[in-house]
Amino acid sequence: MMEMIEKDRQGMVLRIERSSIHDGDGFRTVVFLKGCPLRCQWCSTPESQSFKIEETAENTYGTVMTVDDVMREVRKDSMFFFISGGGMTLSGGEILAQPEFSLALLKNARRECIDTAVETAFYGPWKNIAAMLPYINTVYADVKLFDRERHKQFCGVYNDTILENLLATNQAEGDFRLVVRVPVIPGINDSGEELERIGEFGRRLKKMDHMQLLPYHRLGTATYKKLGRPYLLEEVKSPSAEHMARCRELVGKYVDHVI
Numbered sequence: 001m002m003e004m005i006e007k008d009r010q011g012m013v014l015r016i017e018r019s020s021i022h023d024g025d026g027f028r029t030v031v032f033l034k035g036c037p038l039r040c041q042w043c044s045t046p047e048s049q050s051f052k053i054e055e056t057a058e059n060t061y062g063t064v065m066t067v068d069d070v071m072r073e074v075r076k077d078s079m080f081f082f083i084s085g086g087g088m089t090l091s092g093g094e095i096l097a098q099p100e101f102s103l104a105l106l107k108n109a110r111r112e113c114i115d116t117a118v119e120t121a122f123y124g125p126w127k128n129i130a131a132m133l134p135y136i137n138t139v140y141a142d143v144k145l146f147d148r149e150r151h152k153q154f155c156g157v158y159n160d161t162i163l164e165n166l167l168a169t170n171q172a173e174g175d176f177r178l179v180v181r182v183p184v185i186p187g188i189n190d191s192g193e194e195l196e197r198i199g200e201f202g203r204r205l206k207k208m209d210h211m212q213l214l215p216y217h218r219l220g221t222a223t224y225k226k227l228g229r230p231y232l233l234e235e236v237k238s239p240s241a242e243h244m245a246r247c248r249e250l251v252g253k254y255v256d257h258v259i
């Protein structure tokens with residue numbers, strides 16, 4: 001019997017970007033969901049955090065769409081997905097904050113033989129992740145900080161759930177690919193001790209394909225002003241290529257494949 005897929009289910013979408021080459025393999029159509037329970041101080045998409053539609057003088061952030069609406073957009077690039085090895089990437093905000101909507105999108109894409117990736121902070125109930133994994137080709141999950149108290153300080157929540165979800169994913173059946181991403185934020189998570197703890201944790205994830213260290217950047221800071229919110233990391237500069245190489249070296253003491 002054909003599995004029921006909820007095409008009319010509604011979700012809050014921030015925007016849909018086509019032809020991205022930064023959010024997975026090949027050309028991707030990235031569906032950014034709106035709403036996130038974290039408050040990372042370096043977040044480059046502050047407009048993705050609130051679960052409500054937000055308006056500024058120039059922009060409206062957020063729109064309610066059905067699964068069918070989203071898939072109609074995604075389908076437009078099916079040919080490019082096929083040629084480039086790309087597909088649909090669900091991103092945020094946090095995809096686990098809208099679990100039924102995310103699951104329905106993933107099921108629809110896979111039914112149409114579209115490759116699927118998710119970019120997630122991995123902050124949500126394990127049962128929701130477990131339900132999604134069979135429909136995901138690549139999971140990009142963040143480890144932002146290993147230190148629990150500093151995670152709370154800089155991201156607004158403790159990291160226990162995130163780390164537990166990563167360990168549970170490591171045990172899960174399935175042929176999905178797991179990539180762990182670490183945003184490198186100077187002065188916040190780039191000390192030798194912190195990076196070594198992240199590396200040690202990564203070593204426990206046998207299922208992990210590789211770890212990606214991503215340099216902090218200041219894109220999106222203008223949006224804080226538009227939304228009337230303070231940007232708390234004004235003084236932080238992007239790390240140099242040499243510094244990133246040193247960070248990769250530290251993590252690479254524990255993890256075989258770090259990029």
Ligand code: SF4
Pocket residue numbers: 036037038039040042043044045048049092093094121
């Ligand atoms: S998890 Fe992502 S979207 Fe949410 S606040 Fe952090 S950086 Fe922003």
